[in-house]
Amino acid sequence: MFAYVVRRLIAAIPVLVVASFLAYALVALSGDPLEPMKLRNPPAPQRTIDLETQRLGLDDNIFARYGHWLWGVLHGNFGESVQSNYDIGDNLARSSVVTLRLVVVAMLLALILAVLTGVLSAVRQYSKFDYTTTFLGFVFLAMPSFWIAIVLKDFAVRYNKATGTTVFYTIGETSQNYDSLSAAGKFGDIVGHLVLPTISLALISYAAWSRYQRAAMLEVLNSDYVRLARAKGLTWRKVLVKHVLRTALIPLVTVTALDIAAILGGAVITETVFNWNGLGRMLLTGVSRADTNAVAGWLLLAGLVVIAFNVIADVLYAVLDPRIRHD
Amino acid sequence: MTSAPPVVPVPAAAVVRERTQSEMVLRRFSRHRAAVTSLVLLLLVVLFAYVGPLIWKYSFTDITDDLSQPPSLGHPFGTDLIGHDTMAQVMRGTQQSLKIALSIALIGTVLGSLWGAIAGLYRGRWDFLMMRIVDVILTLPTIAVAAAVAAQGVGGSQWWSIAIILGALTWPYVSRVVRGVVLSLREQEFIEAARALGGGSTRIILRHLLPNALGAITVTATLTIATGILGEAALSFLGVGVQSPDTSLGLLVSINRDAVNTRPWLFYFPGLFIILIALTINFVGDGLRDAFDPKQTRVRQ
Numbered sequence: 001m002f003a004y005v006v007r008r009l010i011a012a013i014p015v016l017v018v019a020s021f022l023a024y025a026l027v028a029l030s031g032d033p034l035e036p037m038k039l040r041n042p043p044a045p046q047r048t049i050d051l052e053t054q055r056l057g058l059d060d061n062i063f064a065r066y067g068h069w070l071w072g073v074l075h076g077n078f079g080e081s082v083q084s085n086y087d088i089g090d091n092l093a094r095s096s097v098v099t100l101r102l103v104v105v106a107m108l109l110a111l112i113l114a115v116l117t118g119v120l121s122a123v124r125q126y127s128k129f130d131y132t133t134t135f136l137g138f139v140f141l142a143m144p145s146f147w148i149a150i151v152l153k154d155f156a157v158r159y160n161k162a163t164g165t166t167v168f169y170t171i172g173e174t175s176q177n178y179d180s181l182s183a184a185g186k187f188g189d190i191v192g193h194l195v196l197p198t199i200s201l202a203l204i205s206y207a208a209w210s211r212y213q214r215a216a217m218l219e220v221l222n223s224d225y226v227r228l229a230r231a232k233g234l235t236w237r238k239v240l241v242k243h244v245l246r247t248a249l250i251p252l253v254t255v256t257a258l259d260i261a262a263i264l265g266g267a268v269i270t271e272t273v274f275n276w277n278g279l280g281r282m283l284l285t286g287v288s289r290a291d292t293n294a295v296a297g298w299l300l301l302a303g304l305v306v307i308a309f310n311v312i313a314d315v316l317y318a319v320l321d322p323r324i325r326h327d
Numbered sequence: 328m329t330s331a332p333p334v335v336p337v338p339a340a341a342v343v344r345e346r347t348q349s350e351m352v353l354r355r356f357s358r359h360r361a362a363v364t365s366l367v368l369l370l371l372v373v374l375f376a377y378v379g380p381l382i383w384k385y386s387f388t389d390i391t392d393d394l395s396q397p398p399s400l401g402h403p404f405g406t407d408l409i410g411h412d413t414m415a416q417v418m419r420g421t422q423q424s425l426k427i428a429l430s431i432a433l434i435g436t437v438l439g440s441l442w443g444a445i446a447g448l449y450r451g452r453w454d455f456l457m458m459r460i461v462d463v464i465l466t467l468p469t470i471a472v473a474a475a476v477a478a479q480g481v482g483g484s485q486w487w488s489i490a491i492i493l494g495a496l497t498w499p500y501v502s503r504v505v506r507g508v509v510l511s512l513r514e515q516e517f518i519e520a521a522r523a524l525g526g527g528s529t530r531i532i533l534r535h536l537l538p539n540a541l542g543a544i545t546v547t548a549t550l551t552i553a554t555g556i557l558g559e560a561a562l563s564f565l566g567v568g569v570q571s572p573d574t575s576l577g578l579l580v581s582i583n584r585d586a587v588n589t590r591p592w593l594f595y596f597p598g599l600f601i602i603l604i605a606l607t608i609n610f611v612g613d614g615l616r617d618a619f620d621p622k623q624t625r626v627r628q
Contacts (some may be wrong), residue, residue, distance in 0.1 A: 014459070015459060015462050015463050015466060016466070018459075018460075018463045019463045019464075019466045019467055022463060022464075022467075023467060023472065023475070026472065026475060026476055027475050027476075030475070030476050030479040031478070031479030138606060138609055138610065139602070139606060141553075141605070141606075141609055142553070142557075142601075142602045142603075142604075142605035142606035142609060143601075143602055143605075144557050144560045144561060144564070144577070144580070144598070144601055144602075145561070146560075146561065146564045146580070146581075146584075147560075147580060147598045147601065147602070150580075150584050150587055150594070151587070154587045154588055157588065158588070258465075261465065261466065261467065261468045261469070262468065262469065262470075264468045264471070265468035265469055265470030265471055265561075266470075268468075268470060268471060268474075268565070269470070269561055269564065269565065272564075272565065273584075283471055283474065283475075284474070284565060286475075287474050287475050287478040287567070288478055290478075290479060295475050298471070299467055299468075299471060299472065299475075302466075302467060302468050302471060303466045303467060306465075306466050306467075306468075307466065
């Protein structure tokens with residue numbers, strides 16, 4: 001298994017290199033970071049512009065720039081930012097902790113709810129529960145993630161105002177006085193700030209995943225080996241957990257791994273609504289400054305996360321399906 | 328894989344004219360109540376967006392004297408701070424959002440279908456290379472890449488530039504689906520027959536593979552419209568999509584997000600239209616999926 005994981009990671013390297021080049025070239029070629037400087041009135045002195053051009057390496061061709069950047073990244077240096085005192089590596093590290101917290105918790109919440117809903121609505125097919133969750137699933141799928149987030153935030157603000165309390169945190173990833181809190185206080189603060197963004201981010205994935213889980217469950221429930229398991233006298237509970245659920249989880253693992261890129265994109269939007277200072281703000285700041293090194297570093301990190309989740313999914317296959325052995 | 332159709336003995340009097348494939352699809356679709364209702368609603372939304380502005384007394388650029396009015400008979404969706412009629416704005420927004428979403432679906436479906444069909448048909452080295460390109464694009468979060476490109480105002484932030492950017496990031500999803508369908512189709516006898524009769528690759532792709540993959544492609548294309556609507560909305564929300572003075576549903580929700588508490592009509596009406604469009608399209612897609620699924624064939628009465 002370990003050898004398999006290593007092989008998968010090595011196979012991912014070319015994909016990652018091409019993806020990061022594509023991202024780098026797209027950002028580098030679509031905008032000029034010095035444009036604000038050149039359009040400023042009065043215009044910046046030519047000497048300043050030349051110095052900036054040199055510092056950012058804008059004179060080189062795109063392959064040389066990319067090569068230089070990649071070489072730096074491999075040595076832990078994410079390159080110069082358009083904003084001269086902005087350390088891209090530090091910001092990536094800090095923001096990714098904030099954002100991955102949101103992404104992982106939201107995914108777990110969506111997965112747990114999706115499996116529960118999928119199993120229940122398949123076992124009680126065409127029941128009231130099944131119809132309600134199916135319809136709700138369609139509605140959640142049709143909602144833009146920022147819309148859900150804004151509506152939730154509005155309800156939370158109204159609730160807080162009506163009760164004169166701060167039950168729900170609606171701004172930022174931590175409170176202003178976070179640093180002065182005790183360890184338990186810090187944990188509570190983080191959890192409190194996570195609640196609403198997590199729900200908004202989880203709902204859409206939940207909607208899609210519960211549909212998959214339901215379909216997978218129905219297919220397995222109608223299979224011959226389940227009938228056999230029942231016929232040989234196993235309890236319904238044992239059949240459901242050991243034979244049906246285990247098999248029916250396999251398609252969900254695939255879908256979850258495929259969706260991780262979309263969830264990262266969703267996190268950018270959710271964070272914007274809740275004023276988080278995470279990867280979302282970092283991306284949007286970088287994008288608005290045409291900061292090639294920052295945006296390319298961001299996308300490289302996103303690519304790494306996506307590939308890591310795909311490898312995890314492959315490992316989970318082997319756990320769930322005894323026929324699959326990666327060696 | 329394929330099994331002979333079950334032979335059902337029919338009395339001579341019950342023999343009816345054989346239905347064509349498309350007739351059967353239509354019949355099955357029309358039995359899907361949610362899909363038919365959704366289709367009607369969707370057509371009403373399209374009429375609202377494209378015919379509405381011709382009838383309605385205000386244009387989306389008109390500035391009336393009614394500032395921040397809640398919904399009334401004169402302004403069914405209310406007005407905003409500077410006196411825009413929200414219904415006129417929602418009409419224009421729906422128009423632009425639909426136009427962008429349809430273009431995304433068109434670009435994504437045409438490119439993705441061809442790419443997937445070619446990869447699946449040739450297999451081997453070409454397939455490997457083409458699918459790795461798909462992997463590369465799918466590794467990057469669509470919204471992040473689209474934001475990075477769109478933010479620089481490539482194409483002057485016109486509606487079509489947003490459509491092209493999102494379309495260029497959508498086709499890999501379609502190509503995966505189509506490749507899967509083609510891989511299973513190409514093993515079937517009728518393709519072998521076409522090849523034995525001397526059909527070239529172009530002919531086999533255009534005449535035999537794509538028509539048979541049409542069901543899967545139609546369903547995917549329909550669902551792509553829904554993701555297109557949401558994608559446009561997300562980009563406009565981040566401020567890198569459709570730009571004022573033009574408008575779109577996403578932009579309307581975005582600029583009115585702070586009004587949710589004080590003037591909720593500004594926020595909820597455009598949002599409800601996004602949901603209505605995406606919801607109805609998903610139901611239509613669901614109906615089409617069932618309609619194209621030959622397993623759904625019922626015994627004729």
